[in-house]
Amino acid sequence: MNFSNRVHNMDFSPIRKLVPLSKAAEDRGIKVYHLNIGQPDVKTPDTFFQGITNYNEKIVKYSDSQGIDTLIDSFIRSLSDSNIYFEKDEIMITHGGSEAIQFAIMATCDPGDEILSPEPFYSNYNSFAKVSGAKIVPFETKIEDNFHLPKKEEIIAKITDKTKCIMLSNPCNPTGTVYSYEEMRMLGEIAKEYNLFIISDEVYRQFIFDNVPYTSSIHLTDILDRVILVDSISKHYSACGARIGLVASKNKDLMHQILKLCQARLCVSTIEQYAAANLINTMGSYITDVKMAYKKRRDIMYSGLSSIPGVICSKPEGAFYILAKLPVDDSDAFAKWLLTDFSYNNETVMFAPASGFYATLGLGKSEARFSYCTSIEDIENSIVILKKALEEYNK
Numbered sequence: 001m002n003f004s005n006r007v008h009n010m011d012f013s014p015i016r017k018l019v020p021l022s023k024a025a026e027d028r029g030i031k032v033y034h035l036n037i038g039q040p041d042v043k044t045p046d047t048f049f050q051g052i053t054n055y056n057e058k059i060v061k062y063s064d065s066q067g068i069d070t071l072i073d074s075f076i077r078s079l080s081d082s083n084i085y086f087e088k089d090e091i092m093i094t095h096g097g098s099e100a101i102q103f104a105i106m107a108t109c110d111p112g113d114e115i116l117s118p119e120p121f122y123s124n125y126n127s128f129a130k131v132s133g134a135k136i137v138p139f140e141t142k143i144e145d146n147f148h149l150p151k152k153e154e155i156i157a158k159i160t161d162k163t164k165c166i167m168l169s170n171p172c173n174p175t176g177t178v179y180s181y182e183e184m185r186m187l188g189e190i191a192k193e194y195n196l197f198i199i200s201d202e203v204y205r206q207f208i209f210d211n212v213p214y215t216s217s218i219h220l221t222d223i224l225d226r227v228i229l230v231d232s233i234s235k236h237y238s239a240c241g242a243r244i245g246l247v248a249s250k251n252k253d254l255m256h257q258i259l260k261l262c263q264a265r266l267c268v269s270t271i272e273q274y275a276a277a278n279l280i281n282t283m284g285s286y287i288t289d290v291k292m293a294y295k296k297r298r299d300i301m302y303s304g305l306s307s308i309p310g311v312i313c314s315k316p317e318g319a320f321y322i323l324a325k326l327p328v329d330d331s332d333a334f335a336k337w338l339l340t341d342f343s344y345n346n347e348t349v350m351f352a353p354a355s356g357f358y359a360t361l362g363l364g365k366s367e368a369r370f371s372y373c374t375s376i377e378d379i380e381n382s383i384v385i386l387k388k389a390l391e392e393y394n395k
Contacts, residue, residue, distance in 0.1 A: 009130050011356065013123060021339040022350050031347040032339070033374070033382040038173070038320060040238040040373040042290050048239055051278030055271055063270045065262040067093025067246075071273045074280035075231070075246055082205060084218045084229070091248045092258055093268050097203045097232035100247035101167075102128050103261045104199045104228045107254060109134040114162040115199075118149060120323060120357035120364060122173045122201070137163070138359040143325055143367070146314040147175040149183045155190060165197035165228075166190065170217075171204040174357050174369040175323045176298075176316020178208055181215040188220040196226065203232040203245070204319040206287050209295045212317045224250040235320075236287065237279050244268065244276040294320050297372040297379055304383030305370070308390060320373040323354060327390060331355070331368045334393060344388045347381065 022032050066072070072091050079086060094100040101124075109115065111133030117125055119138035129136045139155050141147040149155070166187055171178045191198050200217035208214050217227045232245035249255055298315075301322055305313050310327025328334045332353040342348055354367030372379055 006131060006133070010127050011123075013127075013356070017356075018335055018339060018350060021336060025339045025343075025348060029346065030343050033347065033349045033378050033385070035370045035372075035374065035379075035382055036350045036352045038235065038371050038373055039240055040235065040290075040320075041375060042238040042293065042373070044238045045279060045282040045286055047278045047282045048237065048242070048275050051275035052271060054278070055274045060270055063267045063273060065265075065267050066259060067091070067268060068270070068273045068277065071244075071277040074277045077280055079231070082214070082216065084216050086229075086248050086250070089252060090250055090255055091246050092255065092262050093273060094245045094247055094262075095265075095268055096234060096243040097201065097230050097245040098124065098128070099265075100230040100232070100245045101125070101199065101201060102131065103247050103258050104197075104230065105129060105132045105134055105165075105167075106261060107258050108197045108199075108228070109164045112162060113164045114160060116155065116158055116163060116166045116196075117359075118147075118168055118172075119359055120147070120174055120354060120367075121167075121359075122169055123356045125167060126359060134164075135162075136167075136359050140360065140363065141175070141177070143312060143314055143323065147172065147177040147323070149179065149186065152186050152190065155186075156194075159190075159194050159196075163194065163196060165199055167199040167201070169201040169204070170215075171208060171316075171318025173201075173204065173319055174321045174352070174354065175314070176319045176321050177314075178212050178214060178317040181213065184215040184217065184220060188217075188223045191223055191226050197228055198223070198226060199228045199230065201230045203230065203235050205231075206236045207291055207294055207320060208318040209291070209298065210317065214318075218250075226251065228254070233276050233279060237282065238290070239276070239279075242272045242276060244272055294373065297374075297376060298322070300376055301370060301372040301379050301383070304379065305386075308383070308387045310390065310394075320371060322370045322372065323357075323367055324370060325367050327394060328366055331364075331366055334389075335368070337393060338389055342389050342392060344385045347385055349382045349385050349389070 114137045229248045234240040313324035352369040354364035358364040
C-alpha cells in the first residue's frame with residue numbers, strides 16, 4: 001500500500017527523534033540529563049488546577065469554536081501588559097501554538113507557496129509548512145552575529161512570486177535571540193513592499209533578560225492588517241500538556257476565514273480552557289520569579305558551555321535555549337554516541353542536534369541546541385559530562 005507524498009516528505013522531530021536511544025540508555029541504568037526539549041520543570045501554577053476544580057458542569061460540552069469568552073478575555077488582559085491590544089473578534093483559541101501556526105499558514109498559503117523564515121528556526125515550522133503544501137525558504141543568520149537578521153537585500157533576494165509570508169519566533173527558538181526594533185521595522189517594510197503577511201510566533205515573550213527591549217510585530221502599527229500573532233500558555237505558565245494557544249490578528253477578514261478552520265475541528269478542550277482562563281490570576285509575581293530563575297540558569301549554562309575548549313556560543317537574550325557550535329564534525333552522530341556508547345559516573349546528556357533547525361542542507365551540522373529549563377544542579381552536572389564526553393569523543 002502507498003502512503004501520501006505529504007507524510008513521506010515530513011521529517012521526524014530533531015527534538016524527539018533520539019528518544020528511543022534515551023529510553024534504551026535509561027533501561028541500562030544510565031541517568032540521562034534531558035537538555036533536548038523545552039519542557040519547563042517549574043511548577044504549573046495552582047490557579048490552573050483550581051480552574052479545573054471549579055468546573056462544575058454535569059456534562060463536558062462542546063465549547064464555541066472560537067473559544068470560551070472568559071479565556072479570550074484573560075488573554076486580552078495578559079497581552080495588554082505587553083502593550084498588545086486585541087478585541088474579542090480578533091482572537092481564536094487553538095490547540096496550543098502549534099495549531100495556531102498551522103491555521104495561519106493554511107489561511108495564507110496555497111500548495112506550492114513559499115514562507116520566508118530566518119534559519120535556524122523552530123523545527124516544526126518545516127512540518128507545518130509541508131502539511132499545508134507550502135515550502136520554507138530560509139535566509140541565514142549566523143552565530144558570529146548572535147543570530148540577528150542579515151541585511152534587507154539578503155532577505156529580499158529570497159522573495160519570488162510564490163512568497164506569501166514571513167514567519168519568525170521572537171524571542172527565537174532555538175537561538176534565544178530577541179530581534180531589535182530596527183530588525184522588526186525592516187521586516188515590516190519588506191512585508192509592505194512585497195504584500196506579505198508576517199506570522200509572529202511570540203510564545204516566549206515573557207522571558208527576555210538583561211532589560212533587552214522587546215518589539216512585538218503588533219507594535220508595528222502601519223502593518224497591523226498583515227500581522228498574525230501566535231501565543232500559548234505552554235511556556236509562560238509551564239503548562240505544555242494543556243495545549244492552549246491562540247491565533248490573533250487585527251485583520252478581521254483574515255480572522256473570519258480562520259474561523260472556518262476552527263469550526264472544522266469543532267472546539268478546543270472545554271475543561272482546559274476553563275483551567276487556562278483562571279491563569280490570569282497568576283500574573284505578576286509568578287512570571288517575574290520564573291523569569292529570574294531562567295536568567296540564573298542561562299548564565300550558568302552559558303558560562304559552562306563557554307568554558308569548554310572548542311565550544312562557541314552566543315549569550316541568548318530570551319527564551320530558554322542556547323545554540324552552540326561544538327568541536328565535532330556531526331552533532332547528530334555525537335548525540336547518538338552520548339546515548340549509546342558513553343557515560344560518566346553512569347550519567348550522560350541528551351541535546352537536540354541543530355541540523356533539524358535548518359532548511360539549508362549542511363548548515364548546523366556541528367551545532368546543538370541545549371535547553372536550560374531544568375534545575376541548576378542538572379545543568380552543572382551536564383556541563384561536566386559534556387566536557388568529558390568531548391574529550392573522549394575527539395581522542
